[in-house]
Amino acid sequence: xxxxxxxxxxxxxxxxxxxxxxxxxxxxxxxxxxxxxxxxxxxxxxxxxxxxxxxxxxxxxxxxxxxxxxxxxxxxxxxxxxxxxxxxxxxxxxxxxxxxxxxxxxxxxxxxxxxxxxxxxxxxxxxxxxxxxxxxxxxxxxxxxxxxxxxxxxxxxxxxxxxxxxxxxxxxxxxxxxxxxxxxxxxxxxxxxxxxxxxxxxxxxxxxxxxxxxxxxxxxxxxxxxxxxxxxxxxxxxxxxxxxxxxxxxxxxxxxxxxxxxxxxxxxxxxxxxxxxxxxxxxxxxxxxxxxxxxxxxxxxxxxxxxxxxxxxxxxxxxxxxxxxxxxxxxxxxxxxxxxxxxxxxxxxxxxxxxxxxxxxxxxxxxxxxxxxxxxxxxxxxxxxxxxxxxxxxxxxxxxxxxxxxxxxxxxxx
Numbered sequence: 001x002x003x004x005x006x007x008x009x010x011x012x013x014x015x016x017x018x019x020x021x022x023x024x025x026x027x028x029x030x031x032x033x034x035x036x037x038x039x040x041x042x043x044x045x046x047x048x049x050x051x052x053x054x055x056x057x058x059x060x061x062x063x064x065x066x067x068x069x070x071x072x073x074x075x076x077x078x079x080x081x082x083x084x085x086x087x088x089x090x091x092x093x094x095x096x097x098x099x100x101x102x103x104x105x106x107x108x109x110x111x112x113x114x115x116x117x118x119x120x121x122x123x124x125x126x127x128x129x130x131x132x133x134x135x136x137x138x139x140x141x142x143x144x145x146x147x148x149x150x151x152x153x154x155x156x157x158x159x160x161x162x163x164x165x166x167x168x169x170x171x172x173x174x175x176x177x178x179x180x181x182x183x184x185x186x187x188x189x190x191x192x193x194x195x196x197x198x199x200x201x202x203x204x205x206x207x208x209x210x211x212x213x214x215x216x217x218x219x220x221x222x223x224x225x226x227x228x229x230x231x232x233x234x235x236x237x238x239x240x241x242x243x244x245x246x247x248x249x250x251x252x253x254x255x256x257x258x259x260x261x262x263x264x265x266x267x268x269x270x271x272x273x274x275x276x277x278x279x280x281x282x283x284x285x286x287x288x289x290x291x292x293x294x295x296x297x298x299x300x301x302x303x304x305x306x307x308x309x310x311x312x313x314x315x316x317x318x319x320x321x322x323x324x325x326x327x328x329x330x331x332x333x334x335x336x337x338x339x340x341x342x343x344x345x346x347x348x349x350x351x352x353x354x355x356x357x358x359x360x361x362x363x364x365x366x367x368x369x370x371x372x373x374x375x376x377x378x379x380x381x382x383x384x385x386x387x388x389x390x391x392x393x394x395x396x397x398x399x400x401x402x403x404x405x406x407x408x409x410x411x412x413x414x
Contacts, residue, residue, distance in 0.1 A: 034286075035159070035285035038290050039155060039289055039290055039293045039364070042289075042291075042294045046058070046293065046294045046298035047297065047298055050298035050300045051300060055300065055302075061079065062080040062295045064078065064079045065077070066078070066079055066082050075240070079295065080295040083288075083295050084295075085240070085245075085246050085247075087291060087292065088288065088292060089236065089246055089250035090250060090280060091247075091250070091289060092188065092248075092251050092254070093251070093253055093280065094281055095184050095188075095254070096188075096251040096253070096254025096255050097254040098277065099185060100254065100257075101259065101274065102178075102181055115341065115342050116175075116337075116345075117181075117182055118182050119336060120329045120336075121180075121186065121329070122186070122332070123329055124150070124152070124179065124324075125150040125183065125328070126328060127320075127325070127327045128149035128320035128324025128328065129320070129324070131149070131320040132145065132146050132149050132316035132317060133146050133316075136312045136313065138312075139312060142380075144374040144375065145313060145316075145370075145375065147194065147195075147370050147374070148317050148367050148370050148371045148374060148387075148388065149316070149317045149318075149319075149321045149367060149387075149391065150187070150320070150363075150367075151183060151187050151363045151365075151369075151370060152183040152361075152362065152363060153180075153362050153363055153364040153365045153366060154180040154181075155285065155289065155365070156362040156365075156396065157360060157362045158173070158176070160362065160399055160400050161173055161176060161399075161403065163400060163404075164399075164403035164404040165404060167405075167408065168352070168407070169347035169352065171345035171346055171347045171348050172345070172347070172356055174345065175348065175353075175356055176356045176359060176360065179360055180360070187366050188247075190370070191245055191248070191373065192245070196244040196245055200241060200242050203237075203240075203241035204238070206238045206242075207235060207242055210231055210238055210249075211252060214231055214235075214255075214256035218256045221258050222258070223261050223270070225257075228253050232252075235249040235252060235253070259271055259272075293364070296368045296372060296385070297364075297389065298385075299386055304382065308383060309383075311383060313383045313384060314384070314386045314387030316387070317367070317387030317388055317391055318388075318390045319391070321361040321362075321387075321392060322361050322391050322394045322395050322398075324361075325357060325361035325395065326357040326360075326395075328357075329353075330354055330357040333357075334350075334353075349408065351407045352403070352407055354402060355402040358398050358399035358402055359396065359399035361392065362396050363391065363392055364388060367392070368384070371384035372384075
């Protein structure tokens with residue numbers, strides 16, 4: 001059954017990419033900035049609808065109850081929760097696979113290249129959290145949102161860098177990508193440690209059996225996707241009932257899928273990991289993330305006053321994203337280079353570093369995701385959305401202007 005499903009998805013994707021779609025549309029889908037632009041469109045659409053005569057329709061749509069029942073057991077939750085708890089598992093699955101590829105054979109496989117983006121990303125996690133807590137230290141009930149401004153949205157950030165164009169060296173894009181990869185890794189760890197509900201130990205023990213099964217499949221170098229799919233579904237249910245966020249199931253499956261098959265004699269060895277990543281990437285970029293943006297980012301400004309927008313939660317998030325990210329990343333990079341513990345990537349100057357630090361303040365997807373985990377109150381969630389969107393918007397505009405107009409033009413070698 002899973003093989004047929006994979007075949008159908010693969011065929012549909014091939015039709016999408018090579019059929020009679022206009023050439024410009026196919027070219028747009030293939031660009032690395034396209035996913036970020038589609039998400040921006042989803043964000044704008046959700047905000048417009050949420051503040052129009054279609055507001056009631058929007059609320060009804062994102063709260064449609066959807067249920068899944070097996071025997072006596074069942075789960076019935078609103079559509080927006082299914083997007084957050086089920087569809088976003090695929091986003092984390094792709095993130096985990098990208099991390100594994102980079103760690104095993106990509107940029108992060110070279111120890112000398114890792115130190116700078118790793119520590120810069122860590123600085124970019126700590127500084128925004130401290131700014132947020134500084135603005136919310138008098139309200140303990142809001143401390144749970146400390147990690148919201150610590151995330152970087154890879155798709156949005158890369159879209160801004162690509163749009164900035166000619167003055168951005170390739171090394172700056174790689175530096176930003178490496179920071180964002182480590183940022184996602186820190187976010188996964190933070191979600192697992194700090195944003196899980198009260199633990200239920202019986203399903204948690206059952207989840208360990210699922211982790212063990214994934215390790216066994218990896219050790220046996222199993223290339224078929226069906227066993228990983230079955231174990232992943234089992235692990236999702238175990239984590240859901242254990243009180244650990246279900247996106248960890250996607251991370252575990254992504255890390256377990258083998259990078260290479262077991263045929264050592266084949267010069268062009270098949271990569272199950274890259275094949276699965278290639279299969280899912282378009283669906284995640286152009287379906288899962290836009291759906292998440294549409295269901296999570298619709299801010300209803302009705303009744304929202306300026307005092308509410310300038311309250312500690314949205315202000316701490318916006319300033320954390322805009323100032324915290326650039327302070328953490330730029331200052332950490334400057335300190336490491338000054339102490340000769342690292343070197344700037346070739347072709348990058350300090351203006352490029354500052355531009356990348358600004359762009360890294362675009363926190364959209366992961367920030368909204370953590371915000372929904374941190375707060376149950378719909379009113380606080382609205383303020384979280386406002387803080388994330390305004391902070392990310394400011395970071396994207398200033399980052400674009402910095403990289404586009406204030407960085408020296410690239411010198412091409414003859």
